[in-house]
Each structure stands twice: as C-alpha cells, then as structure tokens.
Amino acid sequence: MTNNVYLINALRFLLLVLAQVLVFNKLNFMGFINPMIYILFLYWYPIKQRRGVFILISFLLGFTIDVFSDTLAFHTIACITMAYLRPAIMRFVFGVNFEFQSFKLTNTTKAQQITFLAFLIIGHHTIFFLLEIFSLDHLLLLLKKIVFTSIGSLLLCVLITSLFSAEKE
Amino acid sequence: MQQIINFILRNKTTLLYLFLLLVGMSLSIQSHSYHRARFFNSANxxxxxxxxxxxxxxxxxxxxxxxxxxxxxxxxxxxxxxxxxxxxxxxxxxxxxxxxxxxxxxxxxxxxxxxxxxxxxxxxxxxxxxxxxxxxxxxxxxxxxxxxxxxxxxxxxxxxKSNINAKIKNTNNFGSLKWDTNRFDVVQLEDIPRMVPLNIGDTIVTGAMSSIFPENIPIGTIKKFDLTTSQSFYNIEVALFNDMxxxxxxxxxxxxxxxxxxxxxxxxxxxx
CATH class of the missing domain: 2.40.10.340 (Rod shape-determining protein MreC, domain 1)
Structure with a gap:
C-alpha cells in the first residue's frame, strides 16, 4: 500500500513535468499566458507525509521545470515557498479539521478545494513573476501577468482535477 | 549545546526551507551573470x-x-x-x-x-x-x-542581456540593439546621435563592429523614434523582420x- 503511494506520486511527478514543458509552456495564449499546471503536484501530495521530504521533492520539481524552460531557480523558489506554506494555507481554508487523522482532501467541499488550489496558484504566480520581472517599474505588466496567468492556471487545474477525480470513494 | 540541537530539531523544516531558498537564489544569481559556464540549461x-x-x-x-x-x-x-x-x-x-x-x-x-x-x-x-x-x-x-x-x-x-551592434542601412551610424521586454516583435536601438537623419520604415542591419555577425544582415525596420531625456541620442523602436x-x-x-x-x-x- 505504501509502495503504491510512492509509485503514484512518482508517476504524477513525471507526467506533470512532461505535460508542463511539452504542452503548457508552449500555449502562449494571447501572447503570454502559459498556465502552470504542475502546481497540482503540491495540491495532490498526501498530507500526512513528512514535511521535510515534501519540501525536498518540491525543490526537485521546481528545479526540473526550471532546467527545461531556462528560467533557472524562479520555479524552484516559488515551488518550495508554496510547499513550505501549504500547511498554513490548509489550516486557513479547511479550519482545524485538517489536523485530524481522518482528514481527506476528497471529503471536503468543492468550494474549499478550489479555494485551496487558488491560494496555491496565486501565491506561486506572485512569487514567480516577481522574481522573473524583478523590478516594480513594470508594475502593470507584473499585475497583468499574475492575474491572467493565475486565471488560466486555475481553470486548467480545476478541469484536470475533475478529470482525474477517480480516487473519490 | 543541548539547546542549539533542540532548536535545530524543532525548526528543521524552516531551516531546510531556508537552505533550499538560498540554493535557489544563488543558482539564479549565478545564471544571471553573463558568460559564466552554466551546466543547468535546456541544452543538457x-x-x-x-x-x-x-x-x-x-x-x-x-x-x-x-x-x-x-x-x-x-x-x-x-x-x-x-x-x-x-x-x-x-x-x-x-x-x-x-x-x-x-x-x-x-x-x-x-x-x-x-x-x-x-x-x-x-x-x-x-x-x-x-x-x-x-x-x-x-x-x-x-x-x-x-x-x-x-x-x-x-x-x-x-x-x-542581449546587446548587438546594429546600424542604419547604407550609413555608418551604429548603436546597440537591446530589448525592453514589452513586446516580442519590437526591439530597441540605442545610442544613435540626433544629427542622423531618420525616417520611419528605414531598415536596420547588423554593424561591422562585431566579430559575431557579418555586416549587413537584416534585423528590422524603424517603427517609431524619439529623443532620449538628454536630447542627444535617439531611442528607436525596431519592428523585427523575424516572426519570433x-x-x-x-x-x-x-x-x-x-x-x-x-x-x-x-x-x-x-x-x-
């Protein structure tokens, strides 16, 4: 059973990276919107695993995406920050519930799931584009990129989660 | 000593995060300094x-x-x-x-x-x-x-980081070609002195001041130009021939x- 968890996560890692670099990095919808769907890894990752391992894996995930898209360490920094903040976000979205042993992501309401995902995405994108643009001279460009890319990512992530929600029991 | 170890154990996640953040920061700073040999890029x-x-x-x-x-x-x-x-x-x-x-x-x-x-x-x-x-x-x-x-x-x-020597076709007035990140079909040509006669639609080609490109390879056409704040040089917007x-x-x-x-x-x- 535990093996199964590792296998699923490894497979998810691989597929999300490939989908991100081969498909979604090339969308350039309206010239600049490239949704980042690999954040779903942070969303799906089991809650009760050790946090240190989780942050390390997020580092690896961000780094892989960075190497592929020549944006060295922007994705990495955004990714580990979100991995580090994830428990705090979950406590905010799900309340104290998530501390219980019986807590499962699939048992929460749709609205809560989407809010959680939205927090992850907005946080990630804000850090990513702040680092990428790295100046407040282009504040409007920065806001435009954050807002529209976040909307794109959120839409696609919600679509993908509902497509692969077979785990629901 | 005991307290230090306790502190490390208690905050190990935060410390790991800070350590990885440092690694990430140094990687991005290193990759932004020009011409440093870099292993981690999409050409590996x-x-x-x-x-x-x-x-x-x-x-x-x-x-x-x-x-x-x-x-x-x-x-x-x-x-x-x-x-x-x-x-x-x-x-x-x-x-x-x-x-x-x-x-x-x-x-x-x-x-x-x-x-x-x-x-x-x-x-x-x-x-x-x-x-x-x-x-x-x-x-x-x-x-x-x-x-x-x-x-x-x-x-x-x-x-x-791109900085390419470019000139106006059929003249010898050269400047450097840079990008202000705003549009992917427009780049900027700087350091052309104001006494040079310019027209919208003039062709910009590579200059002779470089060992990288031969002279007179086309780049684009002048889309718009105005003077910089110091009033002595032009700021020229160049529409690229290439569809990037x-x-x-x-x-x-x-x-x-x-x-x-x-x-x-x-x-x-x-x-x-």
Missing part, C-alpha cells in the same frame, strides 16, 4: 533529447510552410546569383570563406519571458562554440551562449577570424 542531454524527440514528432505539422520558406529563400538567392557577376561562386571551395554556415533546427523556443533562450539541435561536435551568431532566412535571431555535445542554448534577441513565434530552420555563422579578432582586442585591453 536530458531536456535536450526530450525536446528533440518532441520536435521529431511535431516537425511534420509545419513541413509545408517550412518548404515554402526554403523555396522563397532559394528563389532570392538564385536571382542574386543570376543577376550578379559572381559566376564562379558555385565552383569555389566552401572552406575558403571567412564565414562558415552551419544549418540547425530549433527544438525549443520561448518569447514570453524576460530572458528568452532558444535550444537548437547542433552542438560542439558540429563545430558550434560560444559567441557564434544565429540567423534565419529573414534576419538575425541571437547568439550561441552554451553548447553541449549535441545541443546548444541560444540567447535570443528577446533577452535583457514561428521559426524552425536557423543558420549558425562561424567566423573563422573570430579567435584572431578577439585575441587582438584582448591584447589592446591588456595594454591599457
């Missing part, structure tokens, strides 16, 4: 071969368009050949030219970031080195920044004299 063999496989599959979709482009370029070259008096060019040994041309294919392109890189499917085993120029049939594209055995990462014109979103076939220019020119320049800067 893992990402290179994945992009190559993908390109092998998707190439078929735009074969027709690519063919049309090649025929167009061939037509242009043929007409140049027939109308000029260089009859014996076809019989000349290709090796004797100063500029060697190496064809390559783009396997990964980006244009929506601030520092864009293009990955191509030729590397050091095909004779590519750092600081070689990359052009397409329409105009210049960028400069080779890193090579591995089979792949190379090209710093695109659409990169804040849709390129496949590129040519790398190898200047046989580049090493010689560079060593000469080094000698001068050492003497000073």
């Amino acid at each position: 063999w893992v990402s290179g071969s994945i992009y190559n496989t993908e390109s092998n599959i998707t190439d078929y979709f735009d074969l027709r368009e690519e063919n049309n482009k090649l025929v167009e370029e061939n037509t242009k070259l043929r007409s140049l050949l027939f109308n000029d008096e260089v009859k014996e060019i076809a019989s000349q040994e290709l090796d004797s030219f100063t500029f060697q041309i190496i064809p390559a294919k783009i396997i990964k392109n980006s244009y929506s970031l601030r520092n864009n890189y293009i990955t191509i499917n030729k590397g050091s085993r095909d004779g590519l080195e750092q600081d070689m120029g990359v052009i397409t049939s329409q105009g210049i594209l960028g400069i080779v920044e890193h090579t591995t055995t089979k792949f190379a990462a090209v710093q695109s014109l659409l990169n804040t 979103t849709n390129i496949k076939q590129v040519y790398i220019i190898r200047n046989e004299n580049a090493a010689e020119i560079r060593s000469l320049e080094e000698k001068i800067s050492n003497d000073q």
Whole structure:
C-alpha cells in the first residue's frame, strides 16, 4: 500500500513535468499566458507525509521545470515557498479539521478545494513573476501577468482535477 | 549545546526551507551573470533529447510552410546569383570563406519571458562554440551562449542581456540593439546621435563592429523614434523582420577570424 503511494506520486511527478514543458509552456495564449499546471503536484501530495521530504521533492520539481524552460531557480523558489506554506494555507481554508487523522482532501467541499488550489496558484504566480520581472517599474505588466496567468492556471487545474477525480470513494 | 540541537530539531523544516531558498537564489544569481559556464540549461542531454524527440514528432505539422520558406529563400538567392557577376561562386571551395554556415533546427523556443533562450539541435561536435551568431532566412535571431555535445542554448534577441551592434542601412551610424521586454516583435536601438537623419520604415542591419555577425544582415525596420531625456541620442523602436513565434530552420555563422579578432582586442585591453 505504501509502495503504491510512492509509485503514484512518482508517476504524477513525471507526467506533470512532461505535460508542463511539452504542452503548457508552449500555449502562449494571447501572447503570454502559459498556465502552470504542475502546481497540482503540491495540491495532490498526501498530507500526512513528512514535511521535510515534501519540501525536498518540491525543490526537485521546481528545479526540473526550471532546467527545461531556462528560467533557472524562479520555479524552484516559488515551488518550495508554496510547499513550505501549504500547511498554513490548509489550516486557513479547511479550519482545524485538517489536523485530524481522518482528514481527506476528497471529503471536503468543492468550494474549499478550489479555494485551496487558488491560494496555491496565486501565491506561486506572485512569487514567480516577481522574481522573473524583478523590478516594480513594470508594475502593470507584473499585475497583468499574475492575474491572467493565475486565471488560466486555475481553470486548467480545476478541469484536470475533475478529470482525474477517480480516487473519490 | 543541548539547546542549539533542540532548536535545530524543532525548526528543521524552516531551516531546510531556508537552505533550499538560498540554493535557489544563488543558482539564479549565478545564471544571471553573463558568460559564466552554466551546466543547468535546456541544452543538457536530458531536456535536450526530450525536446528533440518532441520536435521529431511535431516537425511534420509545419513541413509545408517550412518548404515554402526554403523555396522563397532559394528563389532570392538564385536571382542574386543570376543577376550578379559572381559566376564562379558555385565552383569555389566552401572552406575558403571567412564565414562558415552551419544549418540547425530549433527544438525549443520561448518569447514570453524576460530572458528568452532558444535550444537548437547542433552542438560542439558540429563545430558550434560560444559567441557564434544565429540567423534565419529573414534576419538575425541571437547568439550561441552554451553548447553541449549535441545541443546548444541560444540567447535570443528577446533577452535583457542581449546587446548587438546594429546600424542604419547604407550609413555608418551604429548603436546597440537591446530589448525592453514589452513586446516580442519590437526591439530597441540605442545610442544613435540626433544629427542622423531618420525616417520611419528605414531598415536596420547588423554593424561591422562585431566579430559575431557579418555586416549587413537584416534585423528590422524603424517603427517609431524619439529623443532620449538628454536630447542627444535617439531611442528607436525596431519592428523585427523575424516572426519570433514561428521559426524552425536557423543558420549558425562561424567566423573563422573570430579567435584572431578577439585575441587582438584582448591584447589592446591588456595594454591599457
């Protein structure tokens, strides 16, 4: 059973990276919107695993995406920050519930799931584009990129989660 | 001592996070200093071969368009050949030219970031080195920044680090070509003095002040110009000939004299 968890996560890692670099990095919808769907890894990752391992894996995930898209360490920094903040976000979205042993992501309401995902995405994108643009001279460009890319990512992530929600029991 | 260990154990997640953050920061700072040998880019063999496989599959979709482009370029070259008096060019040994041309294919392109890189499917085993120029049939594209055995990462014109010598066609007024990250079809030409007569639609070509590109390779046309705040230089917006979103076939220019020119320049800067 535990093996199964590792296998699923490894497979998810691989597929999300490939989908991100081969498909979604090339969308350039309206010239600049490239949704980042690999954040779903942070969303799906089991809650009760050790946090240190989780942050390390997020580092690896961000780094892989960075190497592929020549944006060295922007994705990495955004990714580990979100991995580090994830428990705090979950406590905010799900309340104290998530501390219980019986807590499962699939048992929460749709609205809560989407809010959680939205927090992850907005946080990630804000850090990513702040680092990428790295100046407040282009504040409007920065806001435009954050807002529209976040909307794109959120839409696609919600679509993908509902497509692969077979785990629901 | 006990307390220190306790503190580390209690905050191990935070410390791990801070450590990884530091690693990330140093990686990005290192990759932003120009010309530092960099291993982690999309030209390494893992990402290179994945992009190559993908390109092998998707190439078929735009074969027709690519063919049309090649025929167009061939037509242009043929007409140049027939109308000029260089009859014996076809019989000349290709090796004797100063500029060697190496064809390559783009396997990964980006244009929506601030520092864009293009990955191509030729590397050091095909004779590519750092600081070689990359052009397409329409105009210049960028400069080779890193090579591995089979792949190379090209710093695109659409990169804040890009700085290319350019001039106005048929004059000798040169400036440097940069990018302000706003639009992927417009770059900026700086340092042209205000006494130079300019017109919208004038062609911008590469200048002679570089060992990377030969002179007179087209870049784009003047779209708009105004004076800088100091009123002595122009700020020129250049609309690129290349459609940066849709390129496949590129040519790398190898200047046989580049090493010689560079060593000469080094000698001068050492003497000073």
